[in-house]
Amino acid sequence: MFNRSQSNHTSSNNVELEHALKVCNSFAEKGYWVAHDNLKRTGHAIQHVESTIQNTLESIKKSQVHSPDILDSIQQQLNNVMGDLHTLQRDSEAKLEERRKHLKSFNISLFGRTMAGKSTLMEILTNGDGKSIGKGQQRTTRNLRTYTWKGLTVTDVPGIAAFEGHIDETVAFDAATMADLIVFLITDDSPQPAEADCFVELKKLGKPILAVCNVKTAIQNSEDLMDFLSEPDYAFNAKRLNELTEQFIKLVDQHLPGASAPFIAIHAHARYLADKPEHSKHRKELLEASRFAIFEKQLIRHVIDNGRFFRLKTFIDASVVPMYKLSEELLRFKEQNFSSNRVLAKKIMQFVNWNNSFLKRGTEKIDAFCGAMGSTLSAEIVSFAEDNYENKNAGDAWDKVVKSLNFEKKSSDLMSNLHKEAEAFLKEFFREVNAELTLVDSLKSESIVMPKITDTRKIARWLGVVATGAVTLAAMLGPVSWMVVVGVAVVSGFFSWFTDSKDSKAAKARSKLESTLEKHVEKLKKHYRDSLFKWFKHELIEKQIGLVESNLHIISSALSSLANTQVELAEILKDRQAEMNYELVKESLKDIYKNEFVDGLLRVARAPGYMVVLCFQEGFNPPVSYREKLELLLAETVIFIVGDYTDAEVLQHLFKHKLGEQVHNIVIDSELKVARVPLDTLDEETSYLAAIAYQLTKLHVIV
Incomplete structure (x- = not known):
């Protein structure tokens, strides 16, 4: 909405402004101690959680994970979480102390893209000679320029939205964190998305903004001047x-709905020319036509009426805003890790079911192999005994028969096939795991990420190397005494040869040899079965596949610990935000209501720059007009909740304008502490509402 007034008022009473600035100092002191x-x-709580994290890491190490890369990834996540928190603590404390050095300064920062008129504005306020004003080039102001105007400290920051101006913007936004009020300039040509993005970022810092549109109608010569006047x-x-x-x-609303501010229109260059000697005869006309007095009056009135609150807000939001951002990040990563863990839990169950089935199938295949081997050998016994009952080298002959049937190669093939079946399953299993975890991995971060479960190149190492033909009966079964067993039968037949008839002797020798061979076949079957089962169950199932399952359980446990740690840290930051926001809102209530509703304020939930929710006791219900005044003071949407509300009712209240009739389809999972909201995407506005919902209900909103 445009202020079209052309009144040309003089500066507000200097005595009134001076008194207001003294009051501002006391509020800044209070804000400092609340934040401090x-x-x-917060620092004490972080130290406690850090101790818990170290215990978690030690527990993981003792669990003997056989994949160091997995452990390293989880440890890196935990360390990064703590690193972010320590950085937050260190930077917040340092910046707080830096602000305290300027406790008696009310700070205004001039923001705008290059050539928006910031330097011209500085020249007007300081009665400068115009040397700092840009002449059409980009990025005129490369450093901070600070000066004093009517007891206020004004900082001209580098221009935003300039080509290759990222460093300039960093300097500008760092200066903005110190500001109590932002003067944001745009021009009357087409607004740029990058300008709107910077405006949004300033709002997210919780900064009050006085928006100015600088009309750029050219006044290059006397003819232009006369046309303008x-x-x-x-x-x-x-x-x-x-x-x-x-x-x-509209550009702003795409990222932060409702964050717009009324604009004041000025012609900065006309006001600048009014102070130049060569335009003295047109001074009065230029002053009035520039409409600069309207901006000047409103800026001073802003400081007199709201400056004390702005100073308090600067100190409190300097701690609240980074805490809010980090707590939201922690909760997003917590949900990611919980989602990953839910996926992993299902996959582990699939793995266990497959393993049980594989154990059964492998056992059946070994039994079938040994049974077939016994049947094959048994079928050879009669004809072999007929041909060899008189053979002194029957043991050698039987050994050749056994070897000719190639059981060694067949057993090796069986082992190789079982190995390949396990390898094929695991490759597909981990492909599915990684694919499904990617689906829940909607967040991309370099500091906190879901660890990669496996590398398919490491499958062979996890399973052990069992190449076809590499395992032989000699290595697997140990020495096999075919000739010793058969030799005994031949010697026994030799001593009975002299006492029986020839036919009787032959029959007895055949029978004896057959009996001995059948016993040997049974012994051989048992030896094969025991040896194959030992390899299958101990070497493949327990040592190799069991290792994979153990790793999966350890990862799942570690993810759960990580997510719980993130929740605990987010809770710590949430509680600290709640206390500081409570103090901030309490002062704003005092400002407007003169303590009328302060005693009824129970709690506060806030997304800086967007919305604040005030929860009152039953019977304390401020009127709508008061809420509107509070919105002007906070520059945030204000919602009142009066009395006791269930979690479902709070969520419905917050999301009703987004969901309409669908608001009743919100599903709460109390066990998982999750609220499922029927929206297609998690846009910026939903993210803010979700943050406030969590502060009020401790439910994590997912769409």
Whole structure:
């Protein structure tokens, strides 16, 4: 909405402003101690959680994970979480102390893209000679420029949205964190998305913003000057400027709905020219036509009316905002890890079921192989005994028969096939695991990521190397005494040869040899079965496949520990935010309601720059007009919740404008502490609502 007033008021009473700035100092001191005490308590809580994390890591190490890369990945995640928290703590404390050095300064930062008129504005406020004003080039202001105006500290920051101006923007936003009020300039040409992005980022810092549109109608010569002064309203065409600012607001709403601010239109260059000696005869006309007095009056009135609250907010939000961002990040990663763990739990169950089935199939195949081997050998016994009952070298002959049937190669093939079946399953299993985990991995981060479960190149190492033909009966079964067993039968037949008839002797020798061979076949079957089962169950199932299952369980346990740690840390940050936001809102209530509703305030949930929810006791219900005043002061959407509400009712209240009738389809899983909201995508607005929902219900919203 455009302020079209052309009144040219003088500066507000300097005495009133001076008094307001003294009050600001006391509020800044209070904000410092609120932030200081909460940061100190946060530090103690972080130390406690860090101890818990170290115990978790030690527990994982003792579990003897045989894949160091997995352990390293999990440990790196935990270490990165703590690193982020220590960085937050260290930076917040350092910046807080830096702000305290400027406790008596009310800080205003001028923001805008290059050539928006920031330098011109500085020249006006400091009565400069114009040397700092850009002449058409990009990125005129490369460093911070600070000056004093009416007791206020004004900082001109590097221009935003410039080509290759990332470093400049970093400097600018770092300065913005120190500001109590932002003056944000756009121009009356087409608004740029990059400008809107920077506006959103400033709002997310919780900064109050005074928005200014600098009309750039050229005044290059006397003819331009006379044209401008003859019809100044032409430059300030309300319809054109309103359309332009509406375009800007739409760009902002894409990322932060409802974050728009009313714009004040000025012609900065005209106001600058009014102070130049060569334009002294047109000074009064230029002052009025520039409409600069309207901006100046509103800026001073902002400081007088709300400055004390802005100073308190600067100190509190300097700690709240980074805590909010990190707690949201932790909760997103927690949900990612919980989702990954749920996927993993299902896959582990699939793995266990396959392993049981594989054990049964492998056992049946070994039994079948040994049975077939026995049948084959038994079928050879009669004819062999007929041909060899008189053979002194029957043992050698039988050994040749056994070897000719190639049981050694067949057993090796059986082992190789079982190995290949396991390998094929595991390759497909881990392909599915990685694919399904990718589906839940909607977050891309370099610091906290789901560990890669396996590398298919390592499958062979996990299973052990069992190449076809590499395992022989000699290695697997040990020495086999074919000739010793058969030799005994031949010697026994030799001593009975002299006492029986020839036919009787032959029959007895055949029978004796057959009996001995049958016993040997049974012994051989048992030896094969025992040896194959030992390899299958101990070497393949227990040592190799069991190792994979053990690793999966350890990963699942570690993911669960990681997610629980992230929840605990997010809870710590949430509690600290709640206390600081409570103090902030309490002061705003005092500002507007004169303590009328402060005693009824129970708790506060807030997404800085977007929305704040105030929960009151039954009987404390501020009127709508008060809520509107509070929204102007906080520059955030304000929602009142009065009385006791269930979690479901809170969620319905927050999401009703997004879901309509679908709001009743929100599903709460109390066990998992999750609320499933029927939306297609998790857009920016939903993310803010989800953050507030978590603060009020401890339920993590997923769509």
